[in-house]
Amino acid sequence: MNFDRPALPAISTMILAAFLSTSLSGCVTGVVMAAASLDRARQERQAQRLSQPAPGEYAWATAPGVQVTGVFRLSTPKARPVPGGVQNGPREVLTCEGHRVRLIPDTPHSRFVLADNFELQVAPGGFWRNGFVALEWEWPSVSASVVRETRCTTDGAFTFDNVPDGEWLIMAEINPPSYDGGESVTDTVLRAVTIQGRSRPVHLDIQIGGKDDVNGVIQRF
Incomplete structure (x- = not known):
């Protein structure tokens, strides 16, 4: 075969x-x-x-400056449970009243620290980190001397002294939204700002997620 x-x-x-x-x-x-x-x-x-500042990276932030006052408010839709999910309702305003707020020079090292230590990114509309993530607050000692810090007072007002002109980042603790059900102690928000005092006091009215979201949509993580 x-x-x-x-x-x-x-x-x-x-x-x-x-x-x-x-x-x-x-x-x-x-x-x-x-x-x-x-x-x-x-x-x-x-x-x-x-992880370490470059030589002279923060030199500009140590120059004499002006007083910076401002308010920090974040507007977000309220949510209520409905069958099959949640439904957005009227907006509520969250502030940093009674919480810590920082003014940070916007440099490559600062952005690295924010991402690596605090899980915060610099985004055009701001960055919102919820309180479920355990975050430290202490800034690394190698650059802590150039970071301004204070506490927000009534309705999210704050004051920083001797701030030179330049690009800065505001990092603030805020009250959590009502739909968190009280499970978060505080949330954290980061926003880029420009200081242009030219030897005169500056007022920053930081409104994030306004009625028409003209400042860009802030994303919450």
């Missing part, structure tokens, strides 16, 4: 194709792993570099 057998060239072609496929797959995997390793190494080098 005779059986049909593939011709020898066909078998050779199949073996060669399998070998090339395996080799190519291994090469691609190796390239991907090497690229990921290089990216991790780059990120580690960048983190190590940014």
Whole structure:
């Protein structure tokens, strides 16, 4: 009895194709792993570099400045439970009244600290971190001397003295929204601001998520 057998060239072609496929797959995997390793190494080098301020990075923030006053308010829709989910209702205003507020020079090191220590990102409309995340509050000693800190008074008002012109970041603790059900002690908000006093006092009226959201939509995490 005779059986049909593939011709020898066909078998050779199949073996060669399998070998090339395996080799190519291994090469691609190796390239991907090497690229990921290089990216991790780059990120580690960048983190190590940014963990310390660069020479002179905060020099501008130590210059004489002006008094900065302001108010910090965040407007967000109230939510009430309905069958199958929740429904947004009238807006409520959250403030930093009675809580801590910081004015931080906007520099690469500051942004690294905010992301690495506090899980806060600088976003165009602001960044809102809920109180369920356990966050430290102490700023690293290597740059703490240039960070201003105070407490908000009635209706979210604050005052900082001797602030030079430049780009700054306001980091404030705020009361949590009512739909948290009292489970959060405080939330944290971060917002970029520009100080342009030109030797005159500055007032900042920081309204986030207003009635028409003209300041951009703030995202809560």
